[in-house]
Every structure is written in C-alpha cells, then in structure tokens.
Amino acid sequence: MTPAPPLLRPSPATIPPEPLVGTLIHRSSIVSAGRDDRALRRAAERGELVRVAPGTYVAATAWSRASPEQRHAVVVRATVARSSADLVVSHRSALAVHGFPLLAPMPSRTHVIHRARRTTQTTSLVVRHGAPLADEEVGSVDGLRVVRPLRAATDTARLDDLRSSVVVLDHGLRQGAFDDAALRAAVEGAPRVGRRRALLALDLADGSSESPGESLSRVVMVEIGVPLPQLQKEFWDRRGFIGRVDFWWPGLGVVGEFDGATKYLELARRSGRDLDQVKIDEKKREDRIRALPEVSGFARWDWSTANDPRQLALTLSDAGVMPLAGRRS
Incomplete structure (x- = not known):
C-alpha cells in the first residue's frame, strides 16, 4: 500500500505527470534572445543544470526531486520537441507522461508512433514504431501528442x-x-x-491492488507457485474496525503486508501524525490483527524481497503460505 524507493518505482499515482515542463531551458531560446549559450554548458559542468536532450536543460534541483517516470517524461518532451515529424508518444514513454508507475529501468529511448512509417526505426534517442493509430487513440498532455492510456497499456x-x-x-x-x-x-x-x-x-x-509493490508481489507469487490471496481484506474486532490488509489467505489464516520504504512517511503525511506515533499505531494495528482467532500467520516484506522470488517464498512459507505442490496440511 506504499510507494517504492525511487530507483525501483516512481512516485505515487497522484503526482502531476509532468512537473518539470515549465523548467525546461532550450538553447534555441537563449540564442534567439541574443544571449551566449556557452553559459548553459558551463552551468551543466558545475552541476547546476542537467542536459536532458541535445540543446535542452533542466535545473538540477528540480531534476533531483523528480521520480524516474517524471524524468523520462521530461526527456520525452524535450526529444519530441526537436522533431518536425508526425510523432505521437507511445508505449512506456506515453505511460510515463500519463503519470503511470513503471518498474525500473526506465526506457533508454523515447518511444513514438510515426504513422508515415511501415517499419520500426531505432536511433540513439528515439524508437519510431511504424504502426496504425486511430485518431481516437491520440490525446494530449500539456500540448504533447500522446497515445491514450488504453493503447499505451495494451502495447506495453x-x-x-x-x-x-x-x-x-x-x-x-x-x-x-x-x-x-x-x-x-x-x-x-x-x-x-x-x-x-x-x-x-x-x-x-x-x-484492487493499491500499489506497484503489491502488483509486483502478486506476480512473483505466481512465479513461486503459492496460492493467490484475497486483496484488501478488512478486519474488525470487538473494539471496531482495525484496518485493511494488502493480502489475505483465508484458507490458511495468513495476512500479508507489503511495506515500501516510504510507507510510514506517507501515513504520517496523510494523517498529520509524527513518524514515531505512526510506527506505534501500526504496531498496535498489527497486534490487534494477530490476536484475531482466524489469523494464524503474519508476513511483511519490502521491495528487495518482492523482487527476489526465493526470499519472498521463504518469507511466505515462514508465515504458513507454501507452494501449492508442497503446502502444509
């Protein structure tokens, strides 16, 4: 239920898809204004600017705060702006522009559909897919022509x-x-x-899956052969509502929780509580769930475990969730 570290997955879905658009600095604009563009190169050498595409820069402070998807979306915009061809941003590049979470690594090139082409062409910066594209499949994000999420997700x-x-x-x-x-x-x-x-x-x-970490965990569960759980199970006791858990195996009595690196920080931000109080409250919540008669096991894991089938299998088996071929009776 929490976002992952920046190198593994980007920011939450609620972030603006293109937060850096207004900070793009174009060499052509500097030159047309009669200014010396060598200042851009010197600023980049000093680490004050980041070159995101030939002739296009962004402030290093803004770049450092951006998620991997946001960075790729900025590179996409800067790259497409340099072309006069009829290009529509597509595939994972389109998803980044739309603010979708993507698992690392980010695309190394900008993906576009070029309807005038019949074959795919790859350069150092761009992959031009030659593919049919209906007008209703094309949308716009801050003036950038991009395939709509349904088409981008399907192609991806x-x-x-x-x-x-x-x-x-x-x-x-x-x-x-x-x-x-x-x-x-x-x-x-x-x-x-x-x-x-x-x-x-x-x-x-x-x-029903509430975060990329939960989605990844479910796929790895399939890879290791454990039964798929129920998602977002609510628990109650005589004092009332306890909370909702990420995963629940009702036949085994096991609860599973994915804990991203920023889980407690996000809970603190949303609730207005300080971080220490959030951790205390979370421990009380888990204790109440463990005390329920229907709960016999409780597993927690993070991004590194979710990415490692062997480690996730060990974590789940310790809680009582075994592969289907060798599940405990």
Whole structure:
C-alpha cells in the first residue's frame, strides 16, 4: 500500500505527470534572445543544470526531486520537441507522461508512433514504431501528442515482461483510465505479436491492488507457485474496525503486508501524525490483527524481497503460505 524507493518505482499515482515542463531551458531560446549559450554548458559542468536532450536543460534541483517516470517524461518532451515529424508518444514513454508507475529501468529511448512509417526505426534517442493509430487513440498532455492510456497499456503489455505489465494494468484499472472490458477488447484486437503475453497479464490484473509493490508481489507469487490471496481484506474486532490488509489467505489464516520504504512517511503525511506515533499505531494495528482467532500467520516484506522470488517464498512459507505442490496440511 506504499510507494517504492525511487530507483525501483516512481512516485505515487497522484503526482502531476509532468512537473518539470515549465523548467525546461532550450538553447534555441537563449540564442534567439541574443544571449551566449556557452553559459548553459558551463552551468551543466558545475552541476547546476542537467542536459536532458541535445540543446535542452533542466535545473538540477528540480531534476533531483523528480521520480524516474517524471524524468523520462521530461526527456520525452524535450526529444519530441526537436522533431518536425508526425510523432505521437507511445508505449512506456506515453505511460510515463500519463503519470503511470513503471518498474525500473526506465526506457533508454523515447518511444513514438510515426504513422508515415511501415517499419520500426531505432536511433540513439528515439524508437519510431511504424504502426496504425486511430485518431481516437491520440490525446494530449500539456500540448504533447500522446497515445491514450488504453493503447499505451495494451502495447506495453504485449512487449514488456509480466511484472511490468501487471503493474501498469493494475494502476490503469485502479485509476479508471480503462476498464476490464475495454482492456480485453483492445488486447484481443491487437497484433498477434505478444498478444498471449498481454492476455496473461490481463488475467492477473486487478484494480484492487493499491500499489506497484503489491502488483509486483502478486506476480512473483505466481512465479513461486503459492496460492493467490484475497486483496484488501478488512478486519474488525470487538473494539471496531482495525484496518485493511494488502493480502489475505483465508484458507490458511495468513495476512500479508507489503511495506515500501516510504510507507510510514506517507501515513504520517496523510494523517498529520509524527513518524514515531505512526510506527506505534501500526504496531498496535498489527497486534490487534494477530490476536484475531482466524489469523494464524503474519508476513511483511519490502521491495528487495518482492523482487527476489526465493526470499519472498521463504518469507511466505515462514508465515504458513507454501507452494501449492508442497503446502502444509
């Protein structure tokens, strides 16, 4: 239920998709104003500016605060602005612009659809996909032409690995960017390449998953062969509502919680409590859940464990969740 460290996953879905647009500094604007552009290079050498594309810079302070997705979205905008071709930002690049979470690493190039092309062309900066694109599949974010989330998610699910795809689909379903019926129709109508992969991701997708870490954990659970849990289970005791947990295995009596690195900071921010009080309250919450007669095990894990099938398997087995072939009776 919490965001992951910046190097593993970006900021929460509530962030603006393009926070750095207003801070882009273009060499062409400096030159047209009659100023010496060598000051830009010197500022970059001093670490005051970051070069995000040829002739385009951003303040280092703003760059340091940005998530990986936000950084890629800025690179996308700076790169596309240099082209006069009929380009529409696509695939994972489009998702970054729309504010979707992406698993690392970020794309090393900007992905676009160039409707005038029939084949895909890759350069050092851009991947130009030659693909059909209907007008209704094209939208705009702050003036940037970008494929809509449904098309971007469909293309990404066909080409990316299962972990990345489920993170994207879960987020889109949760945020209402598309629904299951529209997503299934889009996948089934997509080109054959990668369609089976996308359908598998769709079968696993669940809008109830509240964070990329939870989505990743579910995919790794499939990889290690443990039974899939119920999501967002609410617990109550005689004193009232206790809370909602990320994962619940009712047949085993096991609770699972994904703890991202900034979980307690985010809880403190939302509730107005200080960090120490949040940690105390969370411990009391867990104690109340553990005391329930239907709960026999409790597991917590973080990003490093979720990314490591062996470690997640050990964490879950210690709590009583075993692979289906060797599950405890």
